[in-house]
Amino acid sequence: MRTLWSRREAVVLGVAGFLCFLALPAQQTRADDAASSASKTYEKVSGVDGNLNSIGSDTLINLMTYWAEAFNKLYPNVRIQVEGKGSATAPPALIAGTAQLGPMSRRMKPDEEDAFEKKHGFRPTRISVALDCLAVYVHKDNPIRGLTLPQVDCIFSKTCKSGYRELTTWGDAGLTGAWATLPISLYGRNSASGTYTYFQEHALLKGDYKDTVKEQPGSAAVVNGVAADRAGIGYSGIGYRTSEVRAIPLAKDDKSPLTEPTFANALRGTYPLGRTLYIYVAKKPGEPLPKLVEEFLRFVLAREGQDIVVKDGYGPLPAKVIQQQLELLK
Amino acid sequence: MPILTLKTVSSRKAWRRDKLARWVITLGGATVIASVVAIVALIVGVTVPLFRPPRAALVGSAHLPKSLTGNDVLCCGIDLGISADNATGLLWTKGGQLVVVDLCTGKVRGRQQLAPPGKAGGPGLRQVESLSGGKYSLLWSDGAMSLVEVVAGKPGAPAAKASPPSLRTLAVTPAMKGPLPRAAVLRRSEAGATTRAALLPDGTISILRQVAAENMAGDQEVRSSESVLREDCGPDIRVLSMDRDGNTLYAGTKDGVLARWQLKENGEVGPREIARAFPDRRAITALALLLGDVSLAVGDAQGGLSTWFPVKAETGRRLRLAHQLRPHRSAVRQIVASGRNKSLLSLDDEGTLHWDYVTSERSLLSLPAEPDHPWRHVALGQRGDALLAVDAAGALRVWRIDGGYPEVSFHTLFGKVLYEGYDAPAYVWQTTGGEDFEPKLSLVPLVFGTLKGTFYAMLFAVPLSLFGAAYASYFTTPTLRQTIKPVVEIMASVPSVVIGFLVALWLAPIIERWIFAFLISLLTLPLVFVAFLCLWQYLRRMDWTKRVESGYEFLVLVPVLLAGAALAVWLAGPLEARLFAGNFRQWLFQGPLGMRYDQRNNIIIAFGLGFTVIPIIFSIAEDSLSNVPYSMAAASMALGASRWQTFWRVVLPSASPGIFAAIMIGFGRAVGETMIVLMATGNTPILDWSPLNGMRTLSANIAVEIPEAPVGGTLYRVLFLCAVLLFLLTFTVNTAAELVRQHLRKRFGQF
Numbered sequence A: 001m002r003t004l005w006s007r008r009e010a011v012v013l014g015v016a017g018f019l020c021f022l023a024l025p026a027q028q029t030r031a032d033d034a035a036s037s038a039s040k041t042y043e044k045v046s047g048v049d050g051n052l053n054s055i056g057s058d059t060l061i062n063l064m065t066y067w068a069e070a071f072n073k074l075y076p077n078v079r080i081q082v083e084g085k086g087s088a089t090a091p092p093a094l095i096a097g098t099a100q101l102g103p104m105s106r107r108m109k110p111d112e113e114d115a116f117e118k119k120h121g122f123r124p125t126r127i128s129v130a131l132d133c134l135a136v137y138v139h140k141d142n143p144i145r146g147l148t149l150p151q152v153d154c155i156f157s158k159t160c161k162s163g164y165r166e167l168t169t170w171g172d173a174g175l176t177g178a179w180a181t182l183p184i185s186l187y188g189r190n191s192a193s194g195t196y197t198y199f200q201e202h203a204l205l206k207g208d209y210k211d212t213v214k215e216q217p218g219s220a221a222v223v224n225g226v227a228a229d230r231a232g233i234g235y236s237g238i239g240y241r242t243s244e245v246r247a248i249p250l251a252k253d254d255k256s257p258l259t260e261p262t263f264a265n266a267l268r269g270t271y272p273l274g275r276t277l278y279i280y281v282a283k284k285p286g287e288p289l290p291k292l293v294e295e296f297l298r299f300v301l302a303r304e305g306q307d308i309v310v311k312d313g314y315g316p317l318p319a320k321v322i323q324q325q326l327e328l329l330k
Numbered sequence B: 001m002p003i004l005t006l007k008t009v010s011s012r013k014a015w016r017r018d019k020l021a022r023w024v025i026t027l028g029g030a031t032v033i034a035s036v037v038a039i040v041a042l043i044v045g046v047t048v049p050l051f052r053p054p055r056a057a058l059v060g061s062a063h064l065p066k067s068l069t070g071n072d073v074l075c076c077g078i079d080l081g082i083s084a085d086n087a088t089g090l091l092w093t094k095g096g097q098l099v100v101v102d103l104c105t106g107k108v109r110g111r112q113q114l115a116p117p118g119k120a121g122g123p124g125l126r127q128v129e130s131l132s133g134g135k136y137s138l139l140w141s142d143g144a145m146s147l148v149e150v151v152a153g154k155p156g157a158p159a160a161k162a163s164p165p166s167l168r169t170l171a172v173t174p175a176m177k178g179p180l181p182r183a184a185v186l187r188r189s190e191a192g193a194t195t196r197a198a199l200l201p202d203g204t205i206s207i208l209r210q211v212a213a214e215n216m217a218g219d220q221e222v223r224s225s226e227s228v229l230r231e232d233c234g235p236d237i238r239v240l241s242m243d244r245d246g247n248t249l250y251a252g253t254k255d256g257v258l259a260r261w262q263l264k265e266n267g268e269v270g271p272r273e274i275a276r277a278f279p280d281r282r283a284i285t286a287l288a289l290l291l292g293d294v295s296l297a298v299g300d301a302q303g304g305l306s307t308w309f310p311v312k313a314e315t316g317r318r319l320r321l322a323h324q325l326r327p328h329r330s331a332v333r334q335i336v337a338s339g340r341n342k343s344l345l346s347l348d349d350e351g352t353l354h355w356d357y358v359t360s361e362r363s364l365l366s367l368p369a370e371p372d373h374p375w376r377h378v379a380l381g382q383r384g385d386a387l388l389a390v391d392a393a394g395a396l397r398v399w400r401i402d403g404g405y406p407e408v409s410f411h412t413l414f415g416k417v418l419y420e421g422y423d424a425p426a427y428v429w430q431t432t433g434g435e436d437f438e439p440k441l442s443l444v445p446l447v448f449g450t451l452k453g454t455f456y457a458m459l460f461a462v463p464l465s466l467f468g469a470a471y472a473s474y475f476t477t478p479t480l481r482q483t484i485k486p487v488v489e490i491m492a493s494v495p496s497v498v499i500g501f502l503v504a505l506w507l508a509p510i511i512e513r514w515i516f517a518f519l520i521s522l523l524t525l526p527l528v529f530v531a532f533l534c535l536w537q538y539l540r541r542m543d544w545t546k547r548v549e550s551g552y553e554f555l556v557l558v559p560v561l562l563a564g565a566a567l568a569v570w571l572a573g574p575l576e577a578r579l580f581a582g583n584f585r586q587w588l589f590q591g592p593l594g595m596r597y598d599q600r601n602n603i604i605i606a607f608g609l610g611f612t613v614i615p616i617i618f619s620i621a622e623d624s625l626s627n628v629p630y631s632m633a634a635a636s637m638a639l640g641a642s643r644w645q646t647f648w649r650v651v652l653p654s655a656s657p658g659i660f661a662a663i664m665i666g667f668g669r670a671v672g673e674t675m676i677v678l679m680a681t682g683n684t685p686i687l688d689w690s691p692l693n694g695m696r697t698l699s700a701n702i703a704v705e706i707p708e709a710p711v712g713g714t715l716y717r718v719l720f721l722c723a724v725l726l727f728l729l730t731f732t733v734n735t736a737a738e739l740v741r742q743h744l745r746k747r748f749g750q751f
Helices: A007-036 A061-074 A087-096 A110-120 A149-156 A194-202 A219-228 A263-268 A291-301 A303-311 A319-329 B012-051 B410-414 B444-475 B478-491 B496-513 B515-539 B544-549 B553-579 B584-590 B602-626 B630-638 B643-672 B675-680 B698-705 B714-748
Strands: A050-056 A078-084 A102-104 A125-139 A185-189 A214-216 A232-237 A245-247 A274-281 B055-063 B073-079 B088-093 B097-102 B108-113 B125-131 B135-140 B145-151 B166-173 B183-188 B194-199 B205-214 B220-229 B237-242 B248-253 B257-262 B273-276 B284-289 B296-300 B305-312 B317-325 B332-337 B343-348 B353-357 B362-367 B375-380 B386-391 B395-402
Touching (some): A050 A061, A050 A087, A050 A274, A050 A291, A061 A078, A061 A291, A087 A102, A087 A110, A087 A194, A125 A194, A125 A263, A125 A291, A125 A303, A125 A319, A149 A185, A185 A194, A185 A219, A194 A232, A214 A219, A219 A232, A219 A245, A219 B496, A263 A274, A274 A291, A291 A303, B012 B714, B073 B125, B073 B375, B073 B386, B088 B125, B088 B395, B125 B183, B135 B183, B166 B183, B183 B237, B205 B248, B237 B284, B248 B284, B273 B317, B305 B343, B343 B375, B444 B478, B444 B602, B444 B698, B478 B602, B496 B515, B496 B675, B515 B584, B602 B643, B602 B675, B630 B643, B643 B714, B675 B698, B698 B714
Parallel strands (some): A185 A214, A185 A232
Antiparallel strands (some): A102 A274, A125 A232, A125 A245, A125 A274, B088 B097, B125 B135, B135 B145, B145 B166, B183 B194, B194 B205, B205 B220, B237 B248, B248 B257, B257 B273, B284 B296, B296 B305, B332 B343, B353 B362, B375 B386, B386 B395
């Protein structure tokens, strides 16, 4: 009977495939080692069960889902529900008590903290959980080398507070040839997003966005929009990068060098749009958190939680910061 | 009058069933009407508080200890604590004391004697300025300055035992040699740079800047630089003000001139910018910076209160008058900016207090002074909800104030407003930003967007569906009609999310690539169609065409239309290369039209919305056309009219009420459609009729913004106002349409 491969060939292929398969976890462990040196392993405790609700940031939604899955494996009696419509949905949820965890990709504004304090009598507790780089994405065919922050400001805002001149075409931003007369097509997030507010504060210097920024409902939608639009530019978390887009290097001003959006650069301070991702909880001063919430946060700050952060494309916290957060949980 | 009565019905059972059915149906109808009314009442009920006037309620009064009078007080502040029970008033006196008064009981809770930095005792205070966030800038009699922060006492304990607030010194500057300043301001930026500007008696301004930095060896060192501004504003400068970070200095003179300097990080001072604020040269008596440090509030000697901010001019940015607020009757002596929103508290020499919101130019509160006790000092609580006033005799009063929704007025919702940082008044919708953001709540771009999207959708959908309905009901065979109608109705069952998703991610890039071919097809399709009709006149002589003409014309037309589209695609390439140098979109942008092509635009919205609206209009129009009794058409054709003449002059007028109703229902659906518009446009609030860019509709706006709006806040209620507007729009159009429909019914007879 004629077959595709002879018996010898089939055996060789099978063994080779099996060896490749074995090599994959080894790759994984190497990445884990890099991250896990900062945090300790999580120690399981007893008596953890119940429902846990998380309402908040869209940037953190994948991360929260992975954490929830892994936590569920440790404690099968825990049911975790994750919802991510934007950071601005977290404070109302924490105030109303519909969620115990409020992931946010920006800090709470003073009036949100006031409203929380009015309801509960104490201020909310902010736990840092991961590092993020806010990347500026362009289409993969776009040849631009990089942009300075004033240029990014004047591309996205109509108030141009950094003082740079107005930029409407890719030629104004420095490209030549066919790109020179192509108008820049802007993609951004909607106003419920913490990413929107963070970008407005740090890149636009609290100015106003242009009316022509197309508001997308989620971080992935921004990247999809830019991927389909040759003249597109948009901002989103670095974890949402795909092969269809380029995350361009940014410089703080004309005199600083262009730096790539990596976590090492963000920690050093050379990449200007690095930020911390937070989870807010309602912790009464002097009293511990409910056991379920506390154990979840300990899990997030432990080695397993930080490994998941790396897996999703975000940056793990440095050891010193993890210690500080664990102190806040006491 | 019931048709069925006990006498006419065969059995009692049938009569009872009939009565029951009548009651159930009446109940159902009444419930529907009641729910609609309830929904409208709910959304109007959430919207109406937007226009509620602001309120103030006196909650406490106290008196200074007898050793002090109102004239000893330099400044006051209010610390509300977590609950109103902890309201304390802080009073700074000339002797260098901080008096803490419990505003609910009226008792003095504590007095602290303060000393300037570096000295145990000594000179008193000359000037105290309150800044937002519980900070105060103190000018001592020897020229030294301190920036202190009042930190609230420990919460939790009952008011009587609560510890008094403590002071934390944030920055100090040393005593000044030489003449003592008339006025001075001290600021400390978040990065740690301290800036002091002092107005000396001879009219010059002395600027001291201290920056703490780490040098190469890793040690902390303080670099200070001092400079004196001797420009010819001269001895006329009356008041100074500086922004929170110490980067911009403002001065006002007695001739009504405003001056502005930029202070650079390395201690240098940029060139002076002058603005002649008042042509009648009235003196400027008070200056303050609004929250966000962009707008400058100017109070003058004749009681006028206005705000100014820098606007792009030929040479850089120049100060420009932005808003005029309610004038006082005497000179303005103090302006306090709110730490929570863009509102201002102002006090005049007569003692009257005004609280105004700048963007909408609304006057929120006006508290006249009591005849013998004019207010001398005022303070606003940190959260903007409490007001403290001190009069010359030493009496203190506290009000709990509620500004309502000051950002909203008819003018800000529907008129052009000049916002901070903008060069001209504009219609803008941008609601969210950081903590010192100015909410821009103009509904004009949204209403415009709704009308624009609906217009293009109806332009696409109405001709297609009406002619389709006419063909399906009248020109084709009954069997075909029975097949076409359900298929079109299935179109209505596709979820709008799916349509929006497909349009945004699949159709948009296709249309973007083939836009020129699409525009050419609008010409070639009719041309090819007409050419085919001419050809058909010759082909008609053949026999097989008779079978086609009995209702299967569309089968022959489909290849013709495809040929027209193919022709457009075939012509597009060479035409684009010849006329537009190969790039039509570039020509649109750079050529005489200056139009931008956006991938998410009204053409794809027209397709998407059309897809949802076509089945509705088609269904209803087709029904009403079919309901015209065939006897009328038969009679008409028997008298010798052609099919088209019969349709146009007999069938269509009879069915016109129904067709009109179909179009109106389709319009209502297009206006309210949310998901397609949300996903397939970029939700850009622009005012532009071009079909080549997007828009933001009222419905999509509600969907996008409501998760972010805090319940009961301004944005929340404005979104409900959007819902009310949508309702009014549809209600007005439907009512007008119903009136037209009734008129058509009367005119064209029995249907």
